[in-house]
Amino acid sequence: MENNYYKRVWLRLIGVFSLLITVPVAILVLVTTNSLRDAAIEKVEISLGRLIEHKKDVITLYLKEKEDLLAMMVGMYPISYLGRQENLNTLFMAVNKTGSIVDLHVIDSSGKQLAYVGPYAQSLVGKSYHDAQWFQDVLIKGSHVSDVFLGFRKIPHFVVAVSDPLKTYVLRATINSEQFNKLLLSTQVGPHGDTFIVNRDGTLQTPSRAGLSELGNEDRLLLEHHEGTAIFQREEDVFVRGDDKVVDDSGGTSISTREESIVATRWVKDGQWCLFVKALIKDSLGPFHQVRNNIIMVIIATSVVFFAIAVLLINYFLKRIEGEDLRRTELGHQMVQMEKMATVGRLAAGIAHEINNPLQMITSQAEWIGELLPEEEPGKVKNLDEYLKAIAQIKQHVRRAGTITHRLLGFSRKISAEKENVRINELIEETISFVEKEAGYNNISIVRTYAEDLPGIMTDGPQLQQVFLNLINNAIDEVGQGGIIEIRTEVQDNKLIAEFADNGRGIKAENLKRIFDPFFTTKDPGKGTGLGLYISYDIVKKLGGTISVANRNSGGAVFSIVLPLTKPGSGR
Amino acid sequence: MREFNVLVVDDEQEFRDITIKRLEKRGLKVQGAESGEKALQILEHSYTDVVLLDVKMPGLDGIETLRRIRSMKPLVEVVLLTGHASVDSGIEGMKLGAFDYLMKPIELEPLLEKLADAFEKKRLHQDKIEQAQIKKNMSKPA
Numbered sequence: 137m138e139n140n141y142y143k144r145v146w147l148r149l150i151g152v153f154s155l156l157i158t159v160p161v162a163i164l165v166l167v168t169t170n171s172l173r174d175a176a177i178e179k180v181e182i183s184l185g186r187l188i189e190h191k192k193d194v195i196t197l198y199l200k201e202k203e204d205l206l207a208m209m210v211g212m213y214p215i216s217y218l219g220r221q222e223n224l225n226t227l228f229m230a231v232n233k234t235g236s237i238v239d240l241h242v243i244d245s246s247g248k249q250l251a252y253v254g255p256y257a258q259s260l261v262g263k264s265y266h267d268a269q270w271f272q273d274v275l276i277k278g279s280h281v282s283d284v285f286l287g288f289r290k291i292p293h294f295v296v297a298v299s300d301p302l303k304t305y306v307l308r309a310t311i312n313s314e315q316f317n318k319l320l321l322s323t324q325v326g327p328h329g330d331t332f333i334v335n336r337d338g339t340l341q342t343p344s345r346a347g348l349s350e351l352g353n354e355d356r357l358l359l360e361h362h363e364g365t366a367i368f369q370r371e372e373d374v375f376v377r378g379d380d381k382v383v384d385d386s387g388g389t390s391i392s393t394r395e396e397s398i399v400a401t402r403w404v405k406d407g408q409w410c411l412f413v414k415a416l417i418k419d420s421l422g423p424f425h426q427v428r429n430n431i432i433m434v435i436i437a438t439s440v441v442f443f444a445i446a447v448l449l450i451n452y453f454l455k456r457i458e459g460e461d462l463r464r465t466e467l468g469h470q471m472v473q474m475e476k477m478a479t480v481g482r483l484a485a486g487i488a489h490e491i492n493n494p495l496q497m498i499t500s501q502a503e504w505i506g507e508l509l510p511e512e513e514p515g516k517v518k519n520l521d522e523y524l525k526a527i528a529q530i531k532q533h534v535r536r537a538g539t540i541t542h543r544l545l546g547f548s549r550k551i552s553a554e555k556e557n558v559r560i561n562e563l564i565e566e567t568i569s570f571v572e573k574e575a576g577y578n579n580i581s582i583v584r585t586y587a588e589d590l591p592g593i594m595t596d597g598p599q600l601q602q603v604f605l606n607l608i609n610n611a612i613d614e615v616g617q618g619g620i621i622e623i624r625t626e627v628q629d630n631k632l633i634a635e636f637a638d639n640g641r642g643i644k645a646e647n648l649k650r651i652f653d654p655f656f657t658t659k660d661p662g663k664g665t666g667l668g669l670y671i672s673y674d675i676v677k678k679l680g681g682t683i684s685v686a687n688r689n690s691g692g693a694v695f696s697i698v699l700p701l702t703k704p705g706s707g708r
Numbered sequence: 709m710r711e712f713n714v715l716v717v718d719d720e721q722e723f724r725d726i727t728i729k730r731l732e733k734r735g736l737k738v739q740g741a742e743s744g745e746k747a748l749q750i751l752e753h754s755y756t757d758v759v760l761l762d763v764k765m766p767g768l769d770g771i772e773t774l775r776r777i778r779s780m781k782p783l784v785e786v787v788l789l790t791g792h793a794s795v796d797s798g799i800e801g802m803k804l805g806a807f808d809y810l811m812k813p814i815e816l817e818p819l820l821e822k823l824a825d826a827f828e829k830k831r832l833h834q835d836k837i838e839q840a841q842i843k844k845n846m847s848k849p850a
Contacts, residue, residue, distance in 0.1 A: 492791030493720060496812035500726045503816050507733070531815065538813045545811075 142458050146450065153446045161439045168435075169428050176424035177398070180415060181391045184325075184400040188413045191331070192404050194319055199296070199405060203279050205231060206298040206307050215305045218242050219250040228253040236315050238293055241308035245299075247271055254310065265306075274299050274306050281405060284313055284333075284341040292317070292342070317342045326419030333409045341409060355399065355412065393417075473649075480654050488541035495541070499534040502527050543667050558597040560625055560634060560699075561586040567604040568623075571612060579618045582608075587626040594702045595679050603672040603683075607636040607695050610668065613659070614640035614693075632701055637694035642687040651685055712757040712827040713737045717747040717773070718789075719765045727760070730816055736823075744768030744776075751781055758826045760819075761806075763790035763797055771800060778805045783833060785826035789814065 239254020247266025265271040274280045274297045282295040297308040333341040338351040392399045400413045506527040611621045622637045652673040657666035676683040681699035724740040731738045741747035763770035788801045791812040798809040807826040
């Protein structure tokens with residue numbers, strides 16, 4: 137079934153196109169979103185790097201500020217002044233407007249406390265710092281900042297100490313690191329991010345926003361391996377040094393991107409503290425997701441549109457191809473039919489040639505007998521009448537056979553197909569007059585609908601009349617008693633149309649194609665030669681027209697003859 | 709029925725024989741030729757009024773024979789008779805001056821009629837020539 141074939145082709149084409157569109161689109165979407173994600177993550181990394189740098193600067197500034205404050209005091213007041221308790225009190229009140237300084241200590245170079253302002257006064261009486269590490273450090277380096285510890289009332293503190301340039305005494309202050317913590321916590325790293333500082337041992341110096349009490353294993357690893365400016369990528373649970381990639385110009389920051397989080401680390405306070413800034417990837421990728429979703433929607437929408445266009449095009453072209461194929465098949469059929477007709481025509485003509493000569497002999501000899509018989513004595517020849525009758529029959533049949541062969545060979549009394557000005561309506565009327573009597577006997581009515589002012593055309597009248605006669609005779613034979621034959625003429629699209637219709641049984645579908653074939657007849661043998669329509673077809677074709685047949689909706693068959701409107705040179 | 713001379717040209721002997729027989733019974737003087745060449749020979753030496761000529765013959769075909777007859781004996785009328793008919797050869801024959809074109813099978817009566825008509829045409833033509841001749845002679849001084 138041809139329909140199935142085209143359906144299959146259509147399905148295949150649609151399938152291929154679907155693949156052609158969805159596969160690249162899918163790849164495109166994947167690649168784009170991955171690239172976008174990587175770009176977004178890189179952005180986060182960079183911004184984290186900047187953030188941590190900024191924080192480092194802030195922290196460094198803060199600590200420096202405190203150091204400078206103490207250094208200024210040491211520079212301004214000699215030990216004799218500072219060593220006196222009441223002076224230290226005054227100084228303490230002056231510098232502690234913000235309450236960030238918890239206490240002030242003055243200690244001489246041997247480690248003995250000279251003066252103290254602060255809440256620990258009782259517990260520090262008589263204490264000597266001579267052996268304390270930090271004390272040694274101060275005397276050597278000139279300043280010292282300690283780690284954070286939980287001090288008075290469990291408030292986090294750290295200590296800043298400076299010595300005078302002559303190393304004769306040390307001024308020490310305990311700083312309330314809450315303000316310090318606030319600086320850190322103001323970092324914007326998303327709802328699940330974290331910012332904190334740890335010392336070299338990994339002990340938290342500032343509270344972790346995420347509530348960590350100590351450094352996790354991964355972070356500890358980071359701590360140990362952080363050197364210089366390397367970027368670490370997580371690969372199979374082992375931190376591997378990746379490509380050397382400088383995150384920012386100042387160096388010193390390490391960015392580690394894990395599956396779910398990015399961690400930036402930075403040493404501050406001369407490598408004693410490590411600043412950690414953590415951001416959860418999914419928090420930072422909000423805008424990325426927005427963009428990604430937009431892109432995906434656009435890509436999908438576009439592909440849907442293109443797919444729809446493709447489907448429309450496929451449908452259109454497939455229909456065209458189907459039409460072309462059908463036309464070609466039909467043309468093929470027509471060619472075959474024409475070939476058939478031509479072959480049969482040639483065959484028929486060839487046979488006719490051969491038959492005419494024997495026919496002539498039959499009739500000549502029969503006539504001869506007929507001519508000589510009467511010369512016999514009637515008494516002597518018993519069956520004279522019979523002989524004469526038989527001879528008459530022979531001649532009749534030869535005539536009949538001759539008609540067939542002559543018609544086959546296209547012979548008509550008028551040899552030359554002369555073109556003359558013919559008025560079709562009148563020609564048809566004349567033709568009808570030949571059969572009026574016969575039609576009348578059978579109560580057959582012939583209804584004419586002639587177009588008025590039907591122009592005369594240059595054609596072969598007698599041959600055309602032969603065609604009309606053939607059609608009318610066929611109609612009469614078909615309708616029988618009380619039938620109706622309708623004849624119509626009109627001009628349409630610059631062509632002359634003559635239609636001959638009957639209200640008989642119509643023509644069977646399978647015969648419609650063969651009705652113009654030579655020797656095709658539906659009449660009983662002996663009643664029709666099957667040549668009438670074949671010759672009519674031939675005549676009409678030679679006159680430059682077409683003849684066709686169809687079954688009418690109202691019943692019966694209608695033969696349509698279409699002739700070109702070739703006007704006579706000199707109008708009538 | 710006037711008596712006139714007919715030459716039957718056809719390669720089929722049986723047809724020639726029966727046709728000659730029958731035409732002679734009707735009082736015509738008839739000769740036969742089996743080919744175009746033979747026909748031309750007879751025409752040269754015998755007096756013929758009408759030629760009954762078959763179109764399709766081996767050797768010199770009918771149309772060529774017709775051409776030569778018309779050039780050799782322009783007054784002789786030729787009636788073409790054939791079983792191998794086509795409209796085209798009929799038209800060609802008429803163009804070349806054949807009197808008419810008949811198809812086999814044909815019965816004797818219509819054939820006779822046609823031959824008689826052809827002869828009539830020849831006779832009238834010949835009469836006219838004679839008349840012209842007489843007039844010409846009369847205008848000359850004796």
